[in-house]
Amino acid sequence: MALLDVTKSCIDSIKQISEHIKDAILYLDSGCTESFQLIGAFPVLLELGVRAVCSLENMCPLDSVVDWNSNIDPMRKMVVMTSRLLSDAHRYIVRCLIASYGIRHCAIFTSISEIAHSAYTDSPLGPDAFHEYETLLLQDYEELVRKRQTKSRQSEDTGFQKRLTFEDDGWSHLTSSKEDTSTFEASSSGKDFYKEDVGQELVVSVLHFPMILCPLSPRVFVLPSEGSVAEACLSVEHEDSLSPGLPPIGTGSFSDGDDVPPGAILTAHLIYHLASKMDLKMEIFSLGDLSKNVGKLMTDMSSLYDVGRRKRTAGLLLVDRTFDLLTPCCHGDSLVDRMFSSLPRRKRTAFYAHIKGSQSRAKLGSSSVQRSPVEVQIPLAKILSEEDSKLDDSRLQGNIEAFLRGWDAYNSSSEVVDLVYLSNKIYSEKSLSSEIELLSGSFVSTENFRGTPYMEALLDRRMKDGTVLIKKWLQEALRQENLTVNVRSRPGSATKSELQAMIKALAKNQSSLVRNRGIIQFATAALAALDESHSARWDAFISSEKMLHVSAGDTSQSLAAQIGDLINKSCLVGSHDQKTRKMELSSRLLSFKDALLLTVTGYILAGENFPTSGSGGPFSWQEEHFLKEAIVDAIFENPSEAKFKFLHGLPEELEANKNRIKSEESKEASSDPLDIDDFDDDQWGKWGDEDADNNDNREQQYNDMQLKLELQDRVDNLFKFLHKVSGLKRKNIPLRDSAFGSDSHFHGDSYASKGLLYKLLMKVLAKSDVPGLEYHSSTVGRLFKSGFGRFGLGQAKPSLADQNVILIFVIGGINGLEVHEALEALSESGRPDLELILGGTTLLTPADMFDLLLGDSSYI
Numbered sequence: 001m002a003l004l005d006v007t008k009s010c011i012d013s014i015k016q017i018s019e020h021i022k023d024a025i026l027y028l029d030s031g032c033t034e035s036f037q038l039i040g041a042f043p044v045l046l047e048l049g050v051r052a053v054c055s056l057e058n059m060c061p062l063d064s065v066v067d068w069n070s071n072i073d074p075m076r077k078m079v080v081m082t083s084r085l086l087s088d089a090h091r092y093i094v095r096c097l098i099a100s101y102g103i104r105h106c107a108i109f110t111s112i113s114e115i116a117h118s119a120y121t122d123s124p125l126g127p128d129a130f131h132e133y134e135t136l137l138l139q140d141y142e143e144l145v146r147k148r149q150t151k152s153r154q155s156e157d158t159g160f161q162k163r164l165t166f167e168d169d170g171w172s173h174l175t176s177s178k179e180d181t182s183t184f185e186a187s188s189s190g191k192d193f194y195k196e197d198v199g200q201e202l203v204v205s206v207l208h209f210p211m212i213l214c215p216l217s218p219r220v221f222v223l224p225s226e227g228s229v230a231e232a233c234l235s236v237e238h239e240d241s242l243s244p245g246l247p248p249i250g251t252g253s254f255s256d257g258d259d260v261p262p263g264a265i266l267t268a269h270l271i272y273h274l275a276s277k278m279d280l281k282m283e284i285f286s287l288g289d290l291s292k293n294v295g296k297l298m299t300d301m302s303s304l305y306d307v308g309r310r311k312r313t314a315g316l317l318l319v320d321r322t323f324d325l326l327t328p329c330c331h332g333d334s335l336v337d338r339m340f341s342s343l344p345r346r347k348r349t350a351f352y353a354h355i356k357g358s359q360s361r362a363k364l365g366s367s368s369v370q371r372s373p374v375e376v377q378i379p380l381a382k383i384l385s386e387e388d389s390k391l392d393d394s395r396l397q398g399n400i401e402a403f404l405r406g407w408d409a410y411n412s413s414s415e416v417v418d419l420v421y422l423s424n425k426i427y428s429e430k431s432l433s434s435e436i437e438l439l440s441g442s443f444v445s446t447e448n449f450r451g452t453p454y455m456e457a458l459l460d461r462r463m464k465d466g467t468v469l470i471k472k473w474l475q476e477a478l479r480q481e482n483l484t485v486n487v488r489s490r491p492g493s494a495t496k497s498e499l500q501a502m503i504k505a506l507a508k509n510q511s512s513l514v515r516n517r518g519i520i521q522f523a524t525a526a527l528a529a530l531d532e533s534h535s536a537r538w539d540a541f542i543s544s545e546k547m548l549h550v551s552a553g554d555t556s557q558s559l560a561a562q563i564g565d566l567i568n569k570s571c572l573v574g575s576h577d578q579k580t581r582k583m584e585l586s587s588r589l590l591s592f593k594d595a596l597l598l599t600v601t602g603y604i605l606a607g608e609n610f611p612t613s614g615s616g617g618p619f620s621w622q623e624e625h626f627l628k629e630a631i632v633d634a635i636f637e638n639p640s641e642a643k644f645k646f647l648h649g650l651p652e653e654l655e656a657n658k659n660r661i662k663s664e665e666s667k668e669a670s671s672d673p674l675d676i677d678d679f680d681d682d683q684w685g686k687w688g689d690e691d692a693d694n695n696d697n698r699e700q701q702y703n704d705m706q707l708k709l710e711l712q713d714r715v716d717n718l719f720k721f722l723h724k725v726s727g728l729k730r731k732n733i734p735l736r737d738s739a740f741g742s743d744s745h746f747h748g749d750s751y752a753s754k755g756l757l758y759k760l761l762m763k764v765l766a767k768s769d770v771p772g773l774e775y776h777s778s779t780v781g782r783l784f785k786s787g788f789g790r791f792g793l794g795q796a797k798p799s800l801a802d803q804n805v806i807l808i809f810v811i812g813g814i815n816g817l818e819v820h821e822a823l824e825a826l827s828e829s830g831r832p833d834l835e836l837i838l839g840g841t842t843l844l845t846p847a848d849m850f851d852l853l854l855g856d857s858s859y860i
Contacts, residue, residue, distance in 0.1 A: 004805065004835055005218040007445050007453075009278050010039045013211035015048065020107045020207075022049035024077035027056040027096050030349040031083030031111075031224030034375050035212045040446040056080060056092045057349045059099060076104040083111045083212045083227030085123050086133045090140075097141055097202070098148075106202060108133075109209035112228055115301075116269035121262055130206040137204050210273035214374045215445050216336075217456035219837045220819055225371035226348060229270050230842055232263035233369065234290060234812060237859050242724065243852040244859065245369035245841075246812045247290035247320040249728060250772070260293050264811075267841070268297035271316070271809055280805065281311035283798050284776040287760070288320025290811055295776040315803035317764070321812025321841075322728065324756030325853075326604045328815045328844040329597065331541040335466030336458055336816030338529035338538055341845045343376040346442075369857055371842045378441035378525050383503050384513075443525070447518030449473050454522045459819045467494040467530065470523050474502040477516045481506065496530045499523050540589040541846070544598055552605035559609075560623035563602040567630045570595040592634055592641050597850045599627070600725060607726030617723040624719065631715050636708060646721070646860045647714050654707055721860045725853070757808065757838075758821035764800045765829040807837045813848070814840030 014021075026045065028036065033055065036042060045053055054060070078100055082089040086108070097103060112120075117129035125132050215221040223230040235241040235248040236259075242249070271294070275282050282302070286295035295318055321328075331337075348370065445455050454473075458466045471494040478485060487501040503523050507513045513520065528534065544566055551559040570590040590598075606618035617624055635642040639654035751759070763770050775797055800806060808822070819838055826836050842848070851857045 003218075004278060004837060006213060006221045006278075006837065007039050007215040007218050010035070010211045010213055010215060011041060011044055011446075013209065013277060014041055014044055017109065017207075017209070018048045020077075020109075021045065021079050022077075023051060024079045024105075024107075025052045025054065025100060026050045027054050027059070027078070027080045027093075029056040029080075029082040029084060029089060029092070029226070031227035031230075032081045032212055034224045034226065034346075034373060035083070035214050037375055037442055038214050038216070038445050040444040055349075056082065056089065056096065059092065059096050076102060078103045078106045080106070080108045081110075081209060081212070082108070083224045083229075085112055085117060085120065085228050086110055086129070086206065087122075087124055088228065090133075090137070093137065094140055094144070097137075098144055104201075104203065106137075106204045108137075108204070108206045110206065111208075111210055111212040111270070112266065113208050113210065113269045113273055116266055119265050119269075130208075133206050134204045138202060141202060208273070210270065211277055213274070214843075216374075216443075216819075216843070217445055217453055217459055219456070219835070220459060221837075221839045222374060222814070222843045223270070223841055225373045225842060229263070229266040230371050231369050232266050233261050234263040234841075235261055239724075241859050242322065242721075243369075243857055245371070245852045245857050246325075247288055247322050249322055249724070250289045250320060260297075261290070263841075264290055264293045265297065267809075267811060268294045268301070271318075271807075271839075272298050272301050275314070275316070275807070279311050280314040280807070282314055282316040282807070283800075283803065284316045284318070285800055286318040286774050286776065287770070287772055288318070288323055288811070291318035291320050292774055294318050294811065295774070299776040312805065313803065314805035314807060315798075315800040317760075317800060317806065317808045319756070319760070319808065319810050321810055325725065325728065325849070326601065326608075327755035327818055328813065329601050329604070329846055329849045329853075330545050331538050331846055332815070332817035333462045333542075334815070334817040334820055335461065335463045335526065335529060336455070336819075337845065338463060338534070339525045340376065340816070340843060341538070341847065342528040342531065342534040343378060343525060346373045346375040346377060348373060370851075372845070372848055374843055375442050376525070378443075378521050379528065380441045380521065380524055383500070383520075383524055383527075384507055441517075441521040441524065443521070444518065447521070449476075449519065454518060458522070459816060460823050462820065463529075464493070467499070467526055468492065470494065470519070470526050471498060471502070473519045474499065474506065474523055477506055477519055478502060481509075481512050481516070483512070496527060499527055499530070503527070537589045537594075541594070541598075544590065545601060548598065548602050548605055552602075552609045556606060556610045556619050557623060559602060559606055560619045560627060563599055564627050564630045566590070566598050567592075567595045567627070567634060592638070593644075593850065595634075596631075596644075596854060597846060599631075600722065600850075600853055603722040603726040604728065607729050617719065618726045628712070628715050628719060631718070632708070632711055635711060635715075644854060645856055645858060646718050646854060647711075650707070650710055650714055654711070657703065657707060718854075718860065721853075755818050755821055757810070757814075757818045758825045761808075761822055761825040761836075762829070765825070765831060765834075767799055767801050804833055805835045805837070807839065810838075810840040812840070813842040813844040814838065815844045 036045075042053060078096065080089070080093050080096065082093075089110075093106075093108065097106060114129045115127075117123050117125045118127045123129070212224060212227065213221045214224055225231075233244040234246060235244060237244075238248070240249040272282075282298065284295045284298055284302075286292045295316075298316075443455060445453055447454050449457070457469060461469060471489075483505050485501050485505045487498055489498055503520055506516045507520055547562055548559065551562040570592055603618065610618045619627070635647070635651065636654060639651040639658060643651045751762075760770065764773075810818075822836065822838055826834060854860060
């Protein structure tokens with residue numbers, strides 16, 4: 001039986017809809033674009049006959065002219081693929097239809113199933129969601145066509161058709177500048193496509209396409225960052241919630257009905273249809289309150305659709321991220337994590353949902369999570385910066401202008417001026433090579449070395465081993481290209497200078513660059529991780545986290561003192577000499593924001609090592625007071641570095657107050673000192689101004705005290721949140737019962753330092769008991785339990801260890817180190833026959849965890 005491959009399943013799903021996308025203009029939303037970039041789907045789309053691939057959110061009038069002045073038939077098909085709810089993508093679909101003249105067939109593929117549309121709270125569609133949307137879309141489209149026909153007849157004398165603006169299609173609500181609403185000439189070859197559309201019917205079909213995923217390797221995947229599933233709320237705001245992007249703290253309770261977060265509903269449907277596409281019948285296990293809800297929803301779906309279907313049996317383990325917040329908060333020994341933390345990400349696309357009104361907007365804001373895109377931008381331009389490879393911007397500009405004149409040749413010369421102005425505008429604001437990173441690469445999970453995908457190999461290795469492996473790949477590529485590099489090399493290690501020299505040698509020749517683009521991109525990403533500006537900061541985090549772990553094994557006083565020391569040193573509190581500040585800053589490398597993340601790490605460790613009672617924290621009142629004062633002083637001294645959500649705009653007031661004080665001090669210092677001999681009789685009357693000065697000083701002291709009291713209130717709320725984080729072990733039943741602690745089978749420092757997935761897999765594969773792990777009965781199991789069990793035909797509870805395929809999905813996200821540790825656990829278990837697939841809501845970095853816990857995506 002063939003090995004499971006998530007990437008291959010995604011590409012096969014695209015090939016299965018080849019009849020729909022052949023000879024069509026294809027619009028992808030940002031989530032689909034992110035997915036297709038990672039799986040390398042764009043060459044496949046062109047092989048299947050797609051005329052053009054365009055952005056749904058950033059639709060351009062030029063999209064529909066891709067085959068004008070050609071010998072092929074006019075484009076009559078349009079396909080939209082979206083990772084969002086149909087209601088959210090609706091306005092973008094309508095404007096693409098209106099702008100794409102001559103379209104007769106429109107197929108819409110959404111990753112959200114029909115039942116999920118009807119079950120989702122914010123969706124206006126009912127049980128027959130797809131058919132309902134087909135009808136609504138046709139109604140809106142026909143209404144807009146009628147309005148245009150009426151306006152066209154009324155405005156023929158004024159050239160309305162020639163100057164048709166996008167405001168009629170709602171563009172004025174979606175654009176951010178006047179240039180975005182520029183006019184568009186809708187004619188070519190003497191034809192008017194708009195008139196051709198009159199009397200023609202549009203055929204619309206809506207279909208389900210669940211395989212819009214972001215596979216990092218054949219067996220590791222996350223969800224598109226800008227899709228509805230990843231952005232949906234995983235917990236509503238209450239006392240056991242940390243962030244809308246994380247499951248609530250487990251209390252053993254079970255939500256039902258309206259209490260189930262929308263993220264749980266969409267996640268359940270996505271995983272169910274993913275398993276169905278891969279021909280897997282799941283035996284479902286869950287760990288955590290939200291995972292139990294997802295497991296129950298999936299079990300209910302299985303009872304409706306899986307009866308009588310023959311599939312390969314697999315074990316599904318759903319895990320709440322809140323069972324282990326420590327691992328993604330820390331900076332582990334993983335090259336993949338370092339690369340994703342070092343490289344810039346693609347900017348999120350501006351997206352406007354369908355919801356209107358203040359109440360709905362407030363609801364949307366509380367239920368939407370802004371995830372970091374998985375698509376990175378690899379700085380290839382820095383490597384390919386030789387003179388002969390630089391872009392000639394002026395020549396490129398001339399080519400664009402010639403193209404615009406060519407496709408608009410039927411217009412008068414005066415009308416071409418607008419298009420030439422559009423070309424010039426690109427260059428007048430900023431150079432094209434700097435505005436659009438033409439030489440930025442990105443990861444493609446299908447790129448491989450002799451059949452082994454690069455990313456899969458790197459996920460299975462730590463930092464040093466990963467860079468050495470990349471060096472070997474480069475050396476082999478150089479050997480195949482018959483190229484030599486004069487660089488000193490030591491076996492068993494890889495330096496930045498070595499990698500850089502080999503990359504430049506491979507990229508010097510254009511044909512070699514194309515042939516070896518995969519390894520060049522991954523090697524360039526490794527260079528970014530090895531860069532001093534990133535590696536030194538990451539190593540400083542590792543050193544600080546090690547000190548916290550050591551202190552956590554000692555006493556609470558020692559740990560509190562360590563946290564306070566990190567706060568003071570990172571913020572340079574008490575150092576008034578500017579030269580000393582710069583020296584300390586260069587040596588410490590960590591900012592106040594970094595110190596706050598380390599504070600969260602310290603409180604998690606304190607909660608695991610020091611018992612607490614009631615709602616209090618893990619430290620004594622004196623120890624915590626010391627930490628509060630350190631944070632208050634740090635923010636008060638440097639408010640510009642402390643603009644965090646939990647301060648609710650207070651740093652702006654503190655900064656304004658500090659600037660005013662500096663301004664007054666500078667005025668006093670610049671005034672000339674008074675000489676006693678300069679006094680005359682007219683100046684004696686000014687001595688009474690001392691009282692006014694004293695009043696001003698008292699008022700200033702009062703304002704400072706008020707601001708400091710407000711700041712202390714904000715910091716008190718921060719520590720209430722830290723108490724909640726430190727109480728995870730106390731509230732989570734499996735953690736409270738020491739389910740993952742050392743016992744006779746699992747002991748030692750190596751096991752204790754591992755993350756949750758490693759410990760969980762080791763226990764599950766050893767068939768050890770895991771408190772809190774719940775099995776959701778299959779259809780057959782419920783049948784025996786409800787009927788035949790009374791006759792002695794009861795079915796034994798299955799075990800995950802009995803399965804040959806295990807899919808682990810972490811609700812809330814995973815990181816690269818966890819993937820490595822899970823593969824390590826699989827290797828140590830002695831089960832070479834076991835296929836392990838790992839998935840998560842998103843790929844987490846420590847910066848993402850800060851945003852979820854203390855940043856804009858938190859509930860603090």
